[in-house]
Amino acid sequence: xxxxxxxxxxxxxxxxxxxxxxxxxxxxxxxxxxxxxxxxxxxxxxxxxxxxxxxxxxxxxxxxxxxxxxxxxxxxxxxxxxxxxxxxxxxxxxxxxxxxxxxxxxxxxxxxxxxxxxxxxxxxxxxxxxxxxxxxxxxxxxxxxxxxxxxxxxxxxxxxxxxxxxxxxxxxxxxxxxxxxxxxxxxxxxxxxxxxxxxxxxxxxxxxxxxxxxxxxxxxxxxxxxxxxxxxxxxxxxxxxxxxxxxxxxxxxxxxxxxxxxxxxxxxxxxxxxxxxxxxxxxxxxxxxxxxxxxxxxxxxxxx
Numbered sequence: 117x118x119x120x121x122x123x124x125x126x127x128x129x130x131x132x133x134x135x136x137x138x139x140x141x142x143x144x145x146x147x148x149x150x151x152x153x154x155x156x157x158x159x160x161x162x163x164x165x166x167x168x169x170x171x172x173x174x175x176x177x178x179x180x181x182x183x184x185x186x187x188x189x190x191x192x193x194x195x196x197x198x199x200x201x202x203x204x205x206x207x208x209x210x211x212x213x214x215x216x217x218x219x220x221x222x223x224x225x226x227x228x229x230x231x232x233x234x235x236x237x238x239x240x241x242x243x244x245x246x247x248x249x250x251x252x253x254x255x256x257x258x259x260x261x262x263x264x265x266x267x268x269x270x271x272x273x274x275x276x277x278x279x280x281x282x283x284x285x286x287x288x289x290x291x292x293x294x295x296x297x298x299x300x301x302x303x304x305x306x307x308x309x310x311x312x313x314x315x316x317x318x319x320x321x322x323x324x325x326x327x328x329x330x331x332x333x334x335x336x337x338x339x340x341x342x343x344x345x346x347x348x349x350x351x352x353x354x355x356x357x358x359x360x361x362x363x364x365x366x367x368x369x370x371x372x373x374x375x376x377x378x379x380x381x382x383x384x385x386x387x388x389x390x391x392x393x394x395x396x397x398x399x400x401x402x403x404x405x406x407x408x409x410x411x412x413x414x415x416x417x418x419x420x
Contacts, residue, residue, distance in 0.1 A: 118145065118180070118181050119142045119143060119144060119145065119178070119181075120143045120144065120145045120146075120147065120179070120180060120269065120270045120301035121141070121142070121143040121166060121177070121178070121179055121270060121301070121303065122141070122142045122143075122176075122177070122178045123139050123140060123141040123142070123162065123165075123166070123175065123176075123177045124140055124175055124176045124177075125138050125139075125140060125174060125175040125176070126138070126139040126140075126141075126162065126165060126172050126174070126175035126176070126177060127139075127172060127173045127174040127175055128158075128161055128165065128170065128172050128173050128325075129173055134324075134325055135158050135161040135325050136158045136161055136162060136165075136172070136325040136326075137324065137325040137326045138175070138326065139158070139162060139175070139322075139325070139326065139327055140327065141162075141320055141327060141330070143270075143301060143303060144301075145180075145269070145299075145301055146296070146299055146300075146301055147301055147302070147317055147318060148293075148296050148301075148302045148304070148315055148316050148317050149301070149302065149303045149304070149316060149317070149318050149319070149320070150303075150304050150305075150306070150312040150315070150316035150318070150319040150320070150333070151163075151303060151304065151305045151319075151320055151322065152305065152306070152309070152312060152319060152320070152321045152322070152407060153305075153321055153322035153323055153411075154323070154411060157322040157323055157324065157325070158322050158324075158325040158326075159274070159305045159322055160200065160274060160305075161325075162322075163197065163272055163274050163303075163305070165177055165184065166179065166184060166195070166197075166272065167184075167192070167195060167197045167272070168184050168185075168188050168191065168192055171185065178191070179191040179192075179194050179195050179270055180194040180269060180270060182194065193221060193266065193268070194268055194269050194270055195268050195270050195271075195272065196263035196264055196265075196266065196268035196270070196271045196272070197263055197271075197272045197274065198259050198260050198263045198271075198272070198273045198274060198276050199259065199274055200274050200275045200278065202252060202255050202256060202259065203259070204247045204248070204250075204255050204258060204259070205247060206246070206247060206248035207246075207248075208246070208247060209243065209244050209245060209246055209247065210234065210239055210242050210243050210244070210245060210247060210250075210258055210261075211230065211234070211243045211244060213247055213258060213262065214230045214233070214234070214258075214261055214262065214265050215227075215230065217262045217265045217266070218230065218265050218266060220266075221265075221266040223265075223266055226265065226266075229265070229267065230261075230265060233261045233264050233265060234261060236287075236290075236291040236294075237257045237260055237261055237287060237288070237291060238257060238283075238284070238287050239254070239257050239258065239261060242254060252279070252280075253280045253281055253284050256276070256280055256284065257284060257288075260273075260276060260288060264295070268300075269299070269300055269301060270300070270301045270303070271292070271295065271300055271301065271302050271303070272303045273292070273302065273303065273304045273305070273306075274305050275305055275306060275307065276288060276304075276306075277306065277308060277311070278306075278307070285311075289311070289315065292315075293315070302315075304316060309402070309403045309404045309407055310402070310403070310404075312333075312403060313333060313337075313402060313403035316333055317332060317333060318330075318331065318332050318333060319331065319332075319333050319336060319403075321407065321410050321411070323410070323411055328410055328411075329406075329410045333403070336403070336406050337401060337402070337403065337406060339406075343372075343373045343375075343376060343398050343399060343400050343401070344370055344371065344372055344373065344398070344399045344400075344401065344405070345370070345371040345373055345378075345379060345382055345396075345397070345398055345399075346364070346368055346369075346370055346395065346396070346397040346398075346399060347368055347369050347370075347371065347382065347386070347393065347395065347396055348366065348367055348368035348369070348393070348394045348395035348396075349386060349391040349392060349393055349394060350391060350392040350394055351389075351391050351392070353369060353386070353389075353391070354385050354386075354389050356385070357382065357385050357386070368395055373398075376398065379398065
């Protein structure tokens, strides 16, 4: 099978810090793949190695079958990366910036695609505006456009919606979802886990430079089966019941349930104590719950 991205036993150390401790990862062509982890987990280091900005100490990375070191020209031509940082050239307009980016890849007569990208990202009315005059959100749109200007089959988005408004998030995801439907492979890192849950078909979680969970999104949610009971009462819960139930910000309690049958075991002592129930809600786990469990050290079975 030809993978869009294939990382084998990738290691990277910065001084005494082991940023990546042997990462094995394969992203299939056409996937919408999530790469999640806390700050310092090694996500950006791995992306930098994939993009050829950093060289691994050991291991091997390929993009569309091309080694990022041995076949770096072809590997980079097949890859578009949207970085976390706002990096821009203050001396050019948006259109000029995208034309120059096209030139880096030897593309001529790319004006029609540049216009389409700008239109899709809400940049059309800023085409002739100097990039230094743009807002932070608009500059981030330009970064996305730069990554897409050479129509790469593999697109890596490193925190693309960090600190941006709702309009940009919606516009970006509509366009990226369209590219994915057209066959582009998307790799996303984000701290907005609801984005990853709704967009990504498969997810890898990194912790301490290692992959600690790797599975289809639906399987990750099923693996952490069960439910949560949100309960708020007038008065104080019996001590035995409140023990081990986290107190929520609004004054309620959160009980983890192995199944819906456990609801009665919570409500029975509440009724026995004569307490009035103000709020009651049964919630199914979301990706944030799974993420917290995995990062707290809960065992995670890896699958393909």
